[in-house]
Amino acid sequence: MRIEEYKDDIYTCNRSRCGFCREACPTYQEMGFESYSSRGRMLIARGLLEGVLEPSKELLDCVNLCATCGYCQSRCALRNVEVFEALRADLVEQGFKDEYHERAVEEIKRNGNPYLKPRNERAAWADGIPFSKDADTLLFAGCTYPYIFPDWLKSSAKLLIDGGLELNYLGNEENCCGSLMLTTGFLDDFTENGEKNLHAFREAGVKRIITGCPGCYKILAEDYPKHFENFDIEVEHITQVVARMLDEGKMNPSKPVEAIVTYHDPCHLGRHMRVFEEPRKILESIPGLELREMENNRFDAKCCGAGGGMMAAYPEIAVKIAEKRVKEAEATGAEMLVTICPICEFNFERAIRYSDSPIKLVDLMELLKESL
Amino acid sequence: MEIQKIAEEIANKIGEEKVSTEKFHRMTYSRDWSPRDAKETILPDLVVVPSTTEEVAEVVKIAHKHRIPVVPFAGGTGMGGGVSPVRGGITIDTKGLNKILEIDEKNLTVTTQTGVTVLNLNRELEKHGLWWPHDPESKPSSTVGAAVSCDNDSTFGIKYGKLVDHLLNAVIVTGTGEIVRLGHRKALCTSTGYKLHWLLIGAEGTLGIVTEVTLKVFPKPETRAVEAAVFKSISEAIGALQRLLTAGLSVESAHINCKKRLGFYTHAYREKYGREPEIPDWAEALLFVSFNGDEEVVRFSHQYALRILQESGGLKVKEQEIIDGWWTSKHTLKFEPYKQKWPDSQRTKKFGAADLGIPIGRIEEAYQKFLQIAEKNQIEVLGMCVYNERPNRISPSISFAVFVDDSNPDEVRRFYKYVEEMSKMAVDLGGTMSTYIGDGDRLGGFNRYEHGEALNYMKKIKEVFDPENIMNPGKKFESRWIKPEK
Numbered sequence: 001m002r003i004e005e006y007k008d009d010i011y012t013c014n015r016s017r018c019g020f021c022r023e024a025c026p027t028y029q030e031m032g033f034e035s036y037s038s039r040g041r042m043l044i045a046r047g048l049l050e051g052v053l054e055p056s057k058e059l060l061d062c063v064n065l066c067a068t069c070g071y072c073q074s075r076c077a078l079r080n081v082e083v084f085e086a087l088r089a090d091l092v093e094q095g096f097k098d099e100y101h102e103r104a105v106e107e108i109k110r111n112g113n114p115y116l117k118p119r120n121e122r123a124a125w126a127d128g129i130p131f132s133k134d135a136d137t138l139l140f141a142g143c144t145y146p147y148i149f150p151d152w153l154k155s156s157a158k159l160l161i162d163g164g165l166e167l168n169y170l171g172n173e174e175n176c177c178g179s180l181m182l183t184t185g186f187l188d189d190f191t192e193n194g195e196k197n198l199h200a201f202r203e204a205g206v207k208r209i210i211t212g213c214p215g216c217y218k219i220l221a222e223d224y225p226k227h228f229e230n231f232d233i234e235v236e237h238i239t240q241v242v243a244r245m246l247d248e249g250k251m252n253p254s255k256p257v258e259a260i261v262t263y264h265d266p267c268h269l270g271r272h273m274r275v276f277e278e279p280r281k282i283l284e285s286i287p288g289l290e291l292r293e294m295e296n297n298r299f300d301a302k303c304c305g306a307g308g309g310m311m312a313a314y315p316e317i318a319v320k321i322a323e324k325r326v327k328e329a330e331a332t333g334a335e336m337l338v339t340i341c342p343i344c345e346f347n348f349e350r351a352i353r354y355s356d357s358p359i360k361l362v363d364l365m366e367l368l369k370e371s372l
Numbered sequence: 373m374e375i376q377k378i379a380e381e382i383a384n385k386i387g388e389e390k391v392s393t394e395k396f397h398r399m400t401y402s403r404d405w406s407p408r409d410a411k412e413t414i415l416p417d418l419v420v421v422p423s424t425t426e427e428v429a430e431v432v433k434i435a436h437k438h439r440i441p442v443v444p445f446a447g448g449t450g451m452g453g454g455v456s457p458v459r460g461g462i463t464i465d466t467k468g469l470n471k472i473l474e475i476d477e478k479n480l481t482v483t484t485q486t487g488v489t490v491l492n493l494n495r496e497l498e499k500h501g502l503w504w505p506h507d508p509e510s511k512p513s514s515t516v517g518a519a520v521s522c523d524n525d526s527t528f529g530i531k532y533g534k535l536v537d538h539l540l541n542a543v544i545v546t547g548t549g550e551i552v553r554l555g556h557r558k559a560l561c562t563s564t565g566y567k568l569h570w571l572l573i574g575a576e577g578t579l580g581i582v583t584e585v586t587l588k589v590f591p592k593p594e595t596r597a598v599e600a601a602v603f604k605s606i607s608e609a610i611g612a613l614q615r616l617l618t619a620g621l622s623v624e625s626a627h628i629n630c631k632k633r634l635g636f637y638t639h640a641y642r643e644k645y646g647r648e649p650e651i652p653d654w655a656e657a658l659l660f661v662s663f664n665g666d667e668e669v670v671r672f673s674h675q676y677a678l679r680i681l682q683e684s685g686g687l688k689v690k691e692q693e694i695i696d697g698w699w700t701s702k703h704t705l706k707f708e709p710y711k712q713k714w715p716d717s718q719r720t721k722k723f724g725a726a727d728l729g730i731p732i733g734r735i736e737e738a739y740q741k742f743l744q745i746a747e748k749n750q751i752e753v754l755g756m757c758v759y760n761e762r763p764n765r766i767s768p769s770i771s772f773a774v775f776v777d778d779s780n781p782d783e784v785r786r787f788y789k790y791v792e793e794m795s796k797m798a799v800d801l802g803g804t805m806s807t808y809i810g811d812g813d814r815l816g817g818f819n820r821y822e823h824g825e826a827l828n829y830m831k832k833i834k835e836v837f838d839p840e841n842i843m844n845p846g847k848k849f850e851s852r853w854i855k856p857e858k
Contacts, residue, residue, distance in 0.1 A: 008719065015722040015778050017405040018714035019447055019513030020705075023489055032390070032421045032468055033397050034448070040400035047399045052413050059396045074709040075512075077716035271709075299709045 002086040002093075002187075003045050009078040010049065013042035021072035021080070024296075026303045026321040027065045027310075035062050038072030038080045045087050060096040063087050065317065068183050068308030069267040074299045088185030100312040101184040109189060112175040113143035114312070123171035125150035129157050135166035138206040140220065142213035143176050144342035149363075152342075156212055156238060156365050159372075163245040168204055175200065177216040182223060184309040191227065198228055212238040212365070214269035214341045215307070221273065237269060238365065239340060243278035246285050253371035256288030261362070262334035263291060264325065264348075265301035266341035279340055279364055286371040292332040294325075302328060304339075306347035322351035330359050340364040375417045378438055382462075385430040386422050390468065393418045401445050401463045406453040406812060407724040407776040407787050414456055416443060416463035423468040425485075425543055425551055425583040432581065432842075433549030435462050441845050442547075444577040446487065447514030450522055451725060452812020453853075454576045458846035466517050469583055472496050481540060481558045483586045486517025503592045505532040509702060517582050523574035525769050525808040527702045529761030531624045531664075532590070535573045537763060541586035542569045544579070547838025551583075558586060571833065576810050577844040579837040593664040596624065597674040600695045601686030602655035606630060607736050609657035610758070612684035614766055616661065619680055621673050624662045626760050627702070630739060633755030633773075634658040637694050649691045659686065660698050721775040723754060724787050726794035728770050729804035735768060741797050742772045749790040751776070751783070761807070769807035788814060788853040795854075796821060811848045817856040819848075 003010065021038035022028055028037040035044060041063060047053035066084055073080040091097075104114035111119045125146050131139070139160070145153040161167060175197050181190035201209070211217050214237065221235035245251045263283060269275045276298045283291050296302050305311075305321025326348060329337040337352075337359050339345060348361050375393060383391040392398075398415040417440070422428045435442045441461025448455060457463055469487035476482070477500050484493060490504070490511035497503050506519055507527040518524070520535055520542070532538075541555035555569035556562035572582050603609040609628045616623055629637075634655060641649045659681070663673040678688060689695060700706055707713055717723075730738045739756055746753045754773035761769045772794055776787045791814060795805035799822045811819055820827045831849060834841070846852070 011410055011779075012715050012719050014403075014410060016715040016718050017403065017448055018510065018712070019449055020712060020714070022513055023492065032465075033392065033419065034400040034445075034465065035397045039448075043400045043402065044396050047396060047413070050411060050413075053396050053399060056396075058394055062396060075712055077710060077712050 001049065001090045003049060003083065003090055006045070006079060006083045006086055007049065009083055010042050010045045013039055013078055014046055020075045024071055024302070026067055026069060026071070026305055027317065030317050030320055031065060036065055038076070041066065041084055041087065045083060048087070048090070055091050055094050055096050057096060060091050060098065063091060064098055064184070064309060064313055066308055067267070067303045067305055067310045067318070067321070069303030070271045071303065074271050085183060085185065089187040090185070092185040092187070098184065098309070098313045101180070101186070101309050104312055105181055105184070105186045105189050108176045108178070108181065108193065113147060114176065114180055115143060115147050117147045120172050122146050122174060123169070125154050126157070126169055126171065129154065130161060131169045132166050133168060135168040136205055136207040137165060137167055138201065138204065138209045139167045139169045140177070140209045140211040140216055141169065141174060142211060142216040144213060144346070148346065149342055152363060152365065153212070155369055159365070159369065160210065160238070160241065163242070163250045165241070167210070168206070170200055170204065173200060177219045179215040179219045180309055180312070182219060183307070194224060194228055198224070198231065201233060206233055208234040208236065210236050210238055210241055212340070214266040214273070215343060218268040218272045237273070237275055239269070239275060239278040239282060242368070243281045246281065251372065253286045253368060255371045257286050257367060257371050258288040259336055260290045260292055260334045261336040261338045261367070262294050262329045262332045263297070264294070264304065264329065264337060264339040264344060265298055266339060266344050267301070267303050267307055269341065270301055271299055282364060282368055283338065286367060292334050294328045294332055296328065304344040304347045306343045311343065311347060318347055319350050319354060322347045323355045326351045326355060326357050326359060330357060334359065336360045336362045338362050338364050338367060378434060378440065379418045381434050382420055382431055385434070386420065386427040390421045390423070390427070391418065401455070401457070401465065404448045404450040404453060404455045406451050406814070407722060407778055407784055408453065409781045409784055410778040414458060415460070416457035417460045419463045419465060421465045421468035423470070425545060428464060428469070428545045428581050428583050429549045429551050431462060431464060432545050432547065435842055436548050436840060439840055439842060441842050442581070443844050444517070444521065444581050446518040447489065447510055449510040449514050450518070450809070450812065452809040452814055454522060454810055454812040454844070454847060456813050458813055458852060461842070464581060466581065467515060469517070473584065475500050475502065476558065477502065479558050480589050481586050482589050483584065484516055485584055486520065486582050487515050489513060489515050490519060497589055498592065501592055502589045504538070504587055504589045506535065506538060507703060509705070512705060516585060516587070520572055520582050520585060521574070521576050522810045523808065525759050525761055527625050529759060529769070530626045530767065531622060531763060533763045534761050536570060538587045539569055539573060539585060540588060542572055542582050543584035544572060544582050546580040547840060547843045555586070560588060574810055576812065576847050578834055578848045580843055593666070595667045595670050596662055596664040597670050598660070598662045598695050598699050599674060599677060600658060600660045600689035600698065601681040602634065602651055602689060603657040603659065603686050604654050605736065606657045606739055608685045609659040610732060610735060610766060612659060612681050612686050613661070615680045615684050616677055617764060617766070619676065621677055622663065622665070622764070624664045625660070625702070627660045628758040629658040629660070630756040631656045632753055633757055636755065637697060640697055641691055641694050645693060649694060651689070652687065655687070658689070660695070721752070721777045723773055724776040725771045725773040725809070726791045727807050727809045728772060728794060728798035729807040730768055730770055730798055731802045732766050732768060734801045735770070738770070738797065738801060742794065745790055745793045745797065746774055749786045749793070751787055751790045792818065792854045813847055814851055814853045816847055816849045816851040818851055818854040821857050
């Protein structure tokens with residue numbers, strides 16, 4: 001079993017039992033049983049290791065009801081999220097698979113994306129963008145932006161190029177980063193998919209990758225080096241690049257945007273990759289804008305509930321979690337909830353609609369573009 | 373009756389989403405923080421997460437009808453095995469009772485369901501400029517109900533006391549499923565009847581499940597100063613603390629650490645900052661204190677205290693990082709992300725402790741005996757810390773802490789032998805065998821060594837509340853680990 005590798009973490013949790021991970025865990029808050037918290041899952045992992053527990057569909061649901069937001073891990077000293085990913089991988093290997101996850105994985109294998117969209121439409125957004133095949137910096141668009149938010153991608157790519165960057169783009173040859181595969185336990189598929197990507201990156205002579213999707217960013221920057229030997233490509237999130245351009249005076253937001261906003265740290269960008277300040281720097285560069293922080297921000301930011309395969313498998317629970325975060329955003333008195341993650345935005349959009357919230361959801365880059 | 377049928381019966385009363393017999397759910401209620409074999413697995417037969425007093429009563433009525441045990445489970449951070457379902461039965465996760473019912477600013481009280489964590493309660497109180505100064509290190513996880521039922525310690529005990537100083541009123545579900553209100557509502561004291569609500573403090577769920585409480589709260593003081601000094605002996609540090617109190621200072625917290633514990637602070641400092649702290653070799657004790665209140669008063673108290681500490685033989689700790697480290701660990705709990713203290717420091721062995729109350733004048737003697745008893749039982753010493761838990765007096769609740777390798781069942785057994793000998797030592801010195809952990813599944817029966825005939829009266833009291841002995845059986849009067857004196 002893969003969780004064997006994490007035996008020390010599992011037993012350390014078992015002997016610590018501090019439970020500092022529990023109260024703010026978004027799924028624990030929804031479900032109410034200890035088992036849905038990090039320390040609960042650690043005991044489940046121990047039960048499986050020792051043969052006290054047997055895998056089952058019900059156990060799979062309990063293990064899968066985790067957005068891998070990493071709140072628990074930031075309040076701990078163990079590799080909590082990795083343990084849960086290994087736990088999921090063990091269950092998948094033993095034939096316990098969530099049907100929605102499995103379908104999405106099959107789609108990625110077939111069409112390069114989990115959204116049942118044809119591969120040859122992936123690059124439709126890129127018409128007219130002056131990409132350069134010779135550039136060693138690659139724009140990695142991911143799956144969600146091209147198919148769900150193509151306008152965002154188009155204007156963001158232009159922004160980077162206008163800021164002086166030469167960018168390559170793989171077009172229809174680009175493939176899903178495999179985030180869903182890794183986080184939901186389809187490890188063999190993740191490896192196969194990643195190798196394909198790696199080959200494409202090498203063929204294109206890529207030295208640096210820029211992406212706007214926090215999920216892709218985390219997987220490429222943190223997980224690819226762990227899973228693939230000699231992965232030496234520098235990976236940056238678009239907010240890091242833009243913040244640098246602002247510093248260097250290559251971008252000058254001058255049109256005032258008179259609004260009170262609050263910023264939601266996407267878990268994969270913030271807590272996982274610790275990119276907290278660059279998005280705020282971008283907000284602060286916009287004249288007229290007032291940023292009001294939510295009670296829980298940066299390391300403490302509450303998850304939107306969509307990550308780790310939650311949106312695919314448990315959309316009702318994912319949206320309930322998002323509704324709580326929207327309430328927290330409302331409490332700041334902000335008119336706008338700003339973030340920069342297509343998955344968070346997808347889920348927040350539903351939460352705002354379902355809860356009839358007056359707050360307006362705005363993407364960080366869109367806000368910046370308005371001011372340029 | 374088959375457990376599945378009982379689960380259905382309960383589900384019909386409180387909703388099926390609040391009840392489970394799934395083994396993996398039950399697994400997560402199998403232990404607390406007490407030392408036990410790393411692989412020990414004692415499971416309840418079913419788990420319920422009720423959210424009202426009435427729902428708890430429905431569950432207990434069904435348990436009473438079928439004569440099956442009811443074990444309350446809250447934060448799960450206890451050190452005494454109090455939540456261990458040693459006889460199976462129903463584990464009630466009280467964290468479903470998570471509503472704060474009333475914050476009464478005028479009368480300085482809060483009425484709350486008991487599954488709210490201490491930290492979450494204080495977050496809400498803070499919005500009203502108030503706080504409940506009960507401050508265990510487990511506060512992000514442990515609940516108000518557990519604070520009542522386990523009578524645990526507080527960082528601020530020397531100013532604000534323990535639960536006996538805070539608990540005004542309580543609602544419990546007894547072992548028959550009756551709902552009973554005990555206490556004196558929002559009045560701060562009473563002379564009528566028996567103070568039955570005080571019986572709940574430290575009862576560990578053996579009399580019933582505490583579902584609601586009214587607590588005394590305080591306006592939140594403006595500011596605080598934290599200080600530390602080292603002394604040539606533990607007695608000297610105790611003397612210095614007594615001087616602070618006699619001088620009329622209002623000390624907010626006061627912890628006295630032995631040389632071994634001092635060693636952990638200096639080690640952490642060395643590791644983190646790469647330099648040697650200026651702590652002299654003669655330092656045998658480390659006293660941490662804090663003062664809170666208005667800025668001017670705190671400033672004066674701090675300066676005056678420094679003078680007294682120095683006059684009493686103390687040397688101020690110069691390294692602010694050591695003082696901050698203590699404060700982080702005891703109060704703010706703002707550990708660096710991904711480097712939280714509890715899991716980080718228990719990667720190979722866990723903490724365990726004998727929690728003794730020792731008369732003030734015999735602490736030095738107890739410390740020497742602690743080292744001998746630990747050595748005799750081949751248990752690695754972590755150190756001694758004297759907490760003070762009653763207002764405005766030296767009121768020792770002492771942690772005699774050790775490391776326990778829980779992968780070694782023999783070491784776990786030796787640990788409980790150590791607890792047994794330490795407990796006897798405390799009673800022999802005129803003290804008590806537990807001050808913050810409780811009896812749990814370790815001292816029951818053996819505690820007759822301390823209580824004598826009084827233990828029989830305690831049993832009779834339990835029978836009044838719980839005639840069928842279904843409420844957390846196997847605790848308080850029986851033990852898995854330490855057997856009664858013949």
